[in-house]
Amino acid sequence: MKNTTNTALPGPAVAPPGDLAIWFFILAELLAFGVFFAAYAFGRANNVELFNEMQQTLDRQAGAFNTVLLITGSWCVARAVEAVERSRSATGARWLAAGILCGGGFLVVKGFEYAAKFGAGINLSTNTFYMFYLSLTFFHFMHVILGMVILVALWWKTRQGAYGPGNMNGIESGAAYWHMVDLVWIVLFPLVYVMR
Amino acid sequence: MMNTRQLNFVWVVLMLATLATYAIGEVGEQLGIVGPLAMAALLVISFVKGRLVALDFMGLRGVKFFWRGLLIGWLLLVSALIAIAYWIALR
Numbered sequence: 001m002k003n004t005t006n007t008a009l010p011g012p013a014v015a016p017p018g019d020l021a022i023w024f025f026i027l028a029e030l031l032a033f034g035v036f037f038a039a040y041a042f043g044r045a046n047n048v049e050l051f052n053e054m055q056q057t058l059d060r061q062a063g064a065f066n067t068v069l070l071i072t073g074s075w076c077v078a079r080a081v082e083a084v085e086r087s088r089s090a091t092g093a094r095w096l097a098a099g100i101l102c103g104g105g106f107l108v109v110k111g112f113e114y115a116a117k118f119g120a121g122i123n124l125s126t127n128t129f130y131m132f133y134l135s136l137t138f139f140h141f142m143h144v145i146l147g148m149v150i151l152v153a154l155w156w157k158t159r160q161g162a163y164g165p166g167n168m169n170g171i172e173s174g175a176a177y178w179h180m181v182d183l184v185w186i187v188l189f190p191l192v193y194v195m196r
Numbered sequence: 197m198m199n200t201r202q203l204n205f206v207w208v209v210l211m212l213a214t215l216a217t218y219a220i221g222e223v224g225e226q227l228g229i230v231g232p233l234a235m236a237a238l239l240v241i242s243f244v245k246g247r248l249v250a251l252d253f254m255g256l257r258g259v260k261f262f263w264r265g266l267l268i269g270w271l272l273l274v275s276a277l278i279a280i281a282y283w284i285a286l287r
Contacts, residue, residue, distance in 0.1 A: 012260045016255070027266060037277070042277075045282070071245075077253075079200070082200060186246050186249065187271075187275075190238040191238075
């Protein structure tokens with residue numbers, strides 16, 4: 001993902017791939033998730049026994065599988081950007097479709113997890129752990145949905161050959177957002193599902 | 197800057213790292229990876245993973261340090277806060 005305006009310059013590119021605006025948006029999102037993670041960690045410090053006990057009721061296998069899906073989805077989108085940069089729009093569109101499938105898989109797995117918890121009568125007021133678990137993962141869930149909307153738009157435009165070398169801004173911006181959704185889950189999974 | 201082999205390699209490393217995180221949760225106790233050791237191992241693994249996503253998938257590897265620094269700095273800050281909170285919980 002080369003910055004197209006700086007390809008002739010030696011040394012590092014001045015700006016990250018994609019639109020600068022998306023990077024400010026990503027930083028704002030990371031800040032929000034960072035605050036959420038810290039709140040969870042310090043909330044746990046005041047209720048260690050409760051958090052350790054309740055963590056055992058989570059489906060760690062589903063969490064790990066969802067990590068695989070998000071990372072694989074991220075890889076698919078990176079491969080899509082690379083293909084488009086080599087003027088291979090059709091290949092790029094296929095990689096984007098694979099990324100969308102991974103995101104959809106994540107939503108389905110998470111949906112089953114939520115259904116199991118709600119079916120067991122668990123809700124936001126069950127206890128502090130579940131208040132954090134449900135709000136934190138749902139906040140992330142919404143970001144996966146937004147990321148998928150962006151990917152569908154990118155897929156549609158890539159199929160039409162809208163992007164290519166010299167016109168990477170749109171696809172690089174959307175891809176960066178999708179990678180952010182993956183990046184956040186990479187911290188969330190060990191913190192909420194494993195660390196005790 | 198971005199090439200197929202590098203992206204595939206990063207994906208394999210990320211998969212192995214995810215397996216390691218899952219294994220700490222499943223068989224950490226049998227292996228003696230518990231408590232602060234497990235916490236440290238999990239944070240190191242997630243830092244390595246997050247760094248690869250930022251550098252290779254997001255494409256920041258060849259970009260000015262400022263941008264890499266912001267994302268890696270976020271990872272370090274979040275990891276530090278989690279470690280501090282974990283340490284407080286031990287007391």
